[in-house]
Structures are given as structure tokens and as C-alpha cells.
Amino acid sequence: DAAMKNGYPYFMLKEIHEQPEALKNTILPRLNKGIPDLTDDGIPDEILKGCSRIQIVACGTAMHAGMAARAFLEPVLRLPAAVSIASEFRYETPLIDEHTLVLVISQSGETIDTLAAMRLARSCHAPTIAVVNVKGSTIARESDYVFYTHAGPEIAVASTKAYSVQLASLYLICCRMAYVRGVYDNIQAAEFVKALLESVPAMETVIRGHEMIREAVSPLIHSRDAFFIGRGLDYTFSLEGALKLKEISYIHAEAYAAGELKHGTIALISDQVPVIAIATQEHIFAKTISNVREVKARGAYVILLTKESAMVEDGLADLHIRIPEIADRFTVFPIAAVLQLIAYYASVGKGLNVDQPRNLAKSVTVE
Ligand code: G6P
Secondary structure (H helix, E strand, O other): OHHHHOOOOOHHHHHHHOHHHHHHHHHHHHEEOOEEOOHHHOOOHHHHHHOOEEEEEEOHHHHHHHHHHHHHHHHHHOOOEEEEEHHHHOOOOOOOOOOEEEEEEEOOOOOHHHHHHHHHHHHOOOOEEEEEOOOOOHHHHHOOEEEEOOOOOOOOOOOOHHHHHHHHHHHHHHHHHHHHOOOOOHHHHHHHHHHHHHHHHHHHHHHHOHHHHHHHOHHHOOOOEEEEEEOOHHHHHHHHHHHHHHHHHOOEEEEEEHHHHHHOHHHHOOOOOEEEEEEOOHHHHHHHHHHHHHHHHOOOEEEEEEEOOOOOOOOOOOEEEEEOOOOHHHOHHHHHHHHHHHHHHHHHHOOOOOOOOOOOOOOOOOO
């Protein structure tokens, strides 16, 4: 066990550190002259070309990767895309057919609800691409097509590197789809990939600074509740940040679309409640910042996550964590690292078993 942890106190911290490598392992083999090519994965372009809509199904962290994917796929491809929780989808009568591309996301490839959702999709004649980490798993075997993520084994119950590589895979699928559908030409596809790759050193920078996050989260440890807010892609990152914190620190955390705060949740903000605000998307930056002012005015302890260049007034945040300057679309990688480290150090600070949270399993094969 100690040998496997390679000097790290917990698998989770080790796996957080493995992310830049896992990203490169997942992205680089799929590039051909700088643009994604999925033919070696056995995914034919016709499948990517022929669909008129996209349906994503998954559970837990994989579902959060799917929510982020929906937010970047739809505007690029101009195709309707939906995300469903697999345990809901499987009991619905979904409006999908052979023109719906179904993306099934699962680290283990064994989650029973995700498997059942995929079987339902296939029974509706929808082609499925499974984005899976574990080779030869049931979902991988039963899916029409498989795109393997190369995270290597993930041992900590709280998923970290599997989430990052799921996202990298979905960006590659998005880019290939845009290319074969004529949305992107060669140059645009290559620029997309170049920007994706720039997010890897940005994530490394955040991880290298992890000790700083340790100090920053000490006020969180004594809190009963926390809120994560953001808009657009940032909102989807918030969902994952809140889940990570809940899973391993047992602090009740809720993610809220920042603009929705005023419809209720703001009543719960006080000086006892930390708010982690994410504002990395230029077009909605000012809107999120004005929500941060609202929570600050109610006394919240604010941890603000922005890009390096973001301009905000002094005193807005109690702690301002800046990630390197990269394209808005790819900020998830450095932001995910910050959120994982917040959850990790909250759990460590409370003296909990980071890798084995109570009542949770790595792979859920019961309904
Ligand atoms: C469990 C794990 C989560 C994971 C979810 C889906 O709840 O604790 O970390 O996100 O299952 O698992 P999968 O293997 O399908 O990605």
C-alpha cells in the first residue's frame, strides 16, 4: 500500500498529481497532424457526422464531466445536447433514435445504472460511444464504440484524474465532430487542440502550488455548509467541486448557478458559510462577480477562483486563487485541480480517511 502510494500520504493526492501525465497519455495518441483522429479507436467519422443530436448519460463525477461537455459541445456543433443522470434516464421513455449519438461516460465501466441506460439507448437503435477507463469492462464490451481514457488505475474513491481525462476525451470527440461536420477546418481544429494542450501545464502550475491551498482552506474545516457558485461552464465545475467536498470532508456543500442565488439560497448565506465562487468565463465574468458582491455583503467567507488577469476590487474575496491565463473553454483543468485540493485538504484537516469515505464505493454495481 505504502509502496503504491509512491510517497504520497493518500492515493487521492497521488492521483491529483498524476493528472497532467494522464491528460497527455489520453490526448497525444489521438492526434494526427495536430488534429484528433478517432479511427484508431475504431470510431468511424460517419457516426460523428450522421447524428442530429447528442445524449449524454452517466452517474456522479462522470455525469459532471458530461454536464461540462454539454456546455461546450452544443455551441461548437450547433447540435442539441442533453445530459441525463443514468439512474433517471433508464426508467424514462427517452426520445432517442438512430440519429441520436449517445455518449456514455464511466470510469469503472461497471456502474449498473449507466450500463442499463446504455442498454436502453441501444434498444432504441441509438449508436453509443462509451468513454471508459477500465479496459474490457462491461460497458466497454457492450457499447457500439469505445473511447478509452488513459488515466491508469484510480484507487481513491473520490474521482480526480478520471474526471480530467473524461473531459479531455470529450473535447477530442467534440473537435473531431466539428471537423468532420465541416464546422472546423484543419486550422481551427489544430487551434482547438493547441489550446487544449496549453491547459495541461496550467494544471501543473496549480498542482505545484498545492501547499498554498492547504493554508487557504483552514476556515472551511469548521463550517457545516458551503456553497459553490458559477455560471455556464463554471457552474458545471461548481457541481463537481461541491460533490468532492461532500464526499470526503462531510461538509454539506451545494452548487448553485450564481444567477439563481437570489431565488432562495442567498437567504442561507451568513458569516458562517464559505462561498467558493468560480469566474473564469469572460462573457459572464461581470455577472458572477456581482453575485460575489452580494454574498460578500452578507458576510460570507469568499474563496474566488479566476484567471490570472481578472480585475476585481480589493476586499471582494478573502482568498483569491488565480489560475494561469488559458482559453475560457479549457479552464476546467486548472480549476478542477484547485477544487480537488480544497476538498482534499478539508478532509485531511478534519483528520478523515481521504481515500475511503464512509458509505461510498468506488464502483456502484447495485441499483
Ligand atoms: C461512484 C463513485 C464516483 C463515480 C460514480 C460513477 O459513486 O464513488 O466517484 O463518479 O460512482 O462511477 P463510474 O465508474 O461509472 O464513473
